[in-house]
Amino acid sequence: MKIALIAHDEKKDDMINFAISYKHILKEHALFATGTTGQRIAEATGLDVHRFNSGPLGGDQQIGAKISENEMDLVIFFKDPLTAQPHEPDISALMRLCDVYQIPLVTNLAGAEVMIRALEAGFFHWRDVIDA
Numbered sequence: 001m002k003i004a005l006i007a008h009d010e011k012k013d014d015m016i017n018f019a020i021s022y023k024h025i026l027k028e029h030a031l032f033a034t035g036t037t038g039q040r041i042a043e044a045t046g047l048d049v050h051r052f053n054s055g056p057l058g059g060d061q062q063i064g065a066k067i068s069e070n071e072m073d074l075v076i077f078f079k080d081p082l083t084a085q086p087h088e089p090d091i092s093a094l095m096r097l098c099d100v101y102q103i104p105l106v107t108n109l110a111g112a113e114v115m116i117r118a119l120e121a122g123f124f125h126w127r128d129v130i131d132a
């Protein structure tokens with residue numbers, strides 16, 4: 001599966017801990033991330049992560065483009081609900097495209113914990129049918 005990993009600054013430590021905890025699952029998949037998130041994950045885990053631009057510089061939109069091309073299967077996005085983001089329109093657009101294309105999206109650690117276990121259990125096989 002192609003997985004996008006994104007975290008706002010206040011949530012980056014959560015994302016690093018998540019990636020370390022589930023490295024054994026994540027390493028079986030193709031990983032994509034916004035710039036800084038991807039760099040932090042790669043440094044902390046050694047995982048191979050394709051990095052797009054940083055979020056405020058278009059990274060969310062680049063991931064949105066992948067969704068529109070059926071090139072992303074899951075989006076794990078640790079959003080900061082307490083800090084205004086300069087690129088809020090890009091964030092909304094990314095989440096909207098997940099809804100348009102029926103791409104599973106979680107926006108916090110609790111959801112990600114469930115989703116990663118669903119991934120491990122094979123609940124994403126329906127995406128193979130769509131990708132075929």
Ligand SMILES: O=C(CO)COP(=O)(O)O
Nearest residue numbers: 034035036037054055056
């Ligand atoms: O701002 C982001 C998502 O909206 C994340 O971007 P970075 O991973 O580059 O910090």
